[in-house]
Amino acid sequence: MSKDRKQQVPKVGKSGYKPQSNSSTMTYILFGVAIVVIAAVVIGGIVWSNNDGGEKVDESRLTNTALVIGEESAPVTIDVFEDFLCPACGQFEASQGQKVLDAVNAKKLRVRYHMLNFLDRSSASGDYSTRAAAAFQCVADGGEKQDVIKKFHTTLFENQPQELGSSDHSNKDLAKFAADAGASDNTQACISSGTRVKKAKENAAAAQETLSKASGGKVSTPSVLHDGKLITLNENWLADLLK
Numbered sequence: 717m718s719k720d721r722k723q724q725v726p727k728v729g730k731s732g733y734k735p736q737s738n739s740s741t742m743t744y745i746l747f748g749v750a751i752v753v754i755a756a757v758v759i760g761g762i763v764w765s766n767n768d769g770g771e772k773v774d775e776s777r778l779t780n781t782a783l784v785i786g787e788e789s790a791p792v793t794i795d796v797f798e799d800f801l802c803p804a805c806g807q808f809e810a811s812q813g814q815k816v817l818d819a820v821n822a823k824k825l826r827v828r829y830h831m832l833n834f835l836d837r838s839s840a841s842g843d844y845s846t847r848a849a850a851a852f853q854c855v856a857d858g859g860e861k862q863d864v865i866k867k868f869h870t871t872l873f874e875n876q877p878q879e880l881g882s883s884d885h886s887n888k889d890l891a892k893f894a895a896d897a898g899a900s901d902n903t904q905a906c907i908s909s910g911t912r913v914k915k916a917k918e919n920a921a922a923a924q925e926t927l928s929k930a931s932g933g934k935v936s937t938p939s940v941l942h943d944g945k946l947i948t949l950n951e952n953w954l955a956d957l958l959k
Contacts, residue, residue: 770929770930770931770932770933770934770945770946771929771930771932772930772943772944772945773926773929773930773941773944773945774944775944778795778828778830778926778941778944779828780919780922781830781919781920781922781923781926782795782828782829782830783828783829783830783831783852783853783856783857783865784826784827784828784829784856785820785826785827785829785856785862785865785866785869786820786823786825786826786827786862787823787826788826789823790820790823790824790825790826791824792819792824792825792826792942792957792958793825793826793827793828793942794825794826794827794828794940794941794942794947794957795827795828795829795830795940795941795942796816796827796828796829796830796938796939796940797830797832797923797927797937797938797939797940797941798829798830798831798832798937798938799831799832799833799834799835799845799937800831800844800845800848800849800852800872800873800876801835801836801838801839801844801845801848801876801877801879801884802835802879802937802938803876803879804937804938805873805937805938806873806876808938808949809870809873810873812954813870813873815954816954817866817870819954819958820862820866824958825954825957825958829852829856829869830919830923830926830927831845831848831849831852831916831919831920831923832845832849832920832923832924832927832935832937833845833846833849833916833917833920834920834924834935835879838879838880839877839879839881839884840877840881840882840883840884841884841886843913844877844884844885845920846913846916846917846920847885847887847890847910847913847916848872848885848890849916849919849920850907850910850911850912850913850915850916851868851872851887851890851891851893851894851907851912852868852869852872853912853915853916853919854894854899854903854906854907854911854912855868855894855897855899855903855907857912858899858900858902858903858906859900859903860898860899860900860903861898863898864894864897864898864899867897867898868893868894868897868899871893871896871897872890872893875893887907887908887909887910888908890907890908891904891905891907891908894907927939927941930944930945930946931946940953942957
């Protein structure tokens with residue numbers, strides 16, 4: 717079952733994005749770590765979030781759960797942590813996604829995406845975040861061209877279901893998005909069959925543990941790491957990294 721229209725991302729006020737009033741507290745507590753769906757202020761469409769510190773994360777740990785776009789030779793690599801159902805992530809992609817892709821296309825930036833799934837319980841199907849992450853794995857690891865991977869990632873956020881909504885996207889819907897992005901029949905079959913769901917769950921758990929270490933236990937999405945350290949997302953965050 718799918719939604720025919722694109723989800724409008726809730727605005728984030730001064731106090732930051734807050735889950736829907738009937739959200740279960742357990743949705744945001746996993747493995748004893750409090751999940752904050754971004755402590756942020758939005759000014760002029762830019763997401764601002766505070767970097768409260770944490771430990772530097774080892775490179776080997778970051779590469780284990782990453783789905784990568786961009787050239788390995790790019791001078792700057794960032795790690796982006798998102799959940800495909802997270803409204804703040806959708807807002808981040810709407811305001812920053814094209815800038816990131818422009819930098820990737822200019823071979824100035826390499827992006828490693830780490831997809832979390834803590835909003836599964838807030839999806840109509842109960843596992844949308846995981847299935848969307850699995851679909852992204854099928855595309856990113858399926859030998860597809862970079863343009864296909866980029867387009868599919870963007871499409872999932874452009875067609876983001878509503879948190880605690882009455883419907884979300886089936887695997888068939890996700891496979892159709894992949895087809896529209898130019899993915900092969902094999903990749904579409906990978907998505908339709910849910911082949912990568914187990915791996916997506918494992919990667920999400922590992923990514924959350926990594927982000928918890930980097931953030932001092934305050935896991936939020938979206939979050940961006942550079943050189944293994946959490947950075948503050950302000951108006952000039954990307955321009956500053958690319959200097």
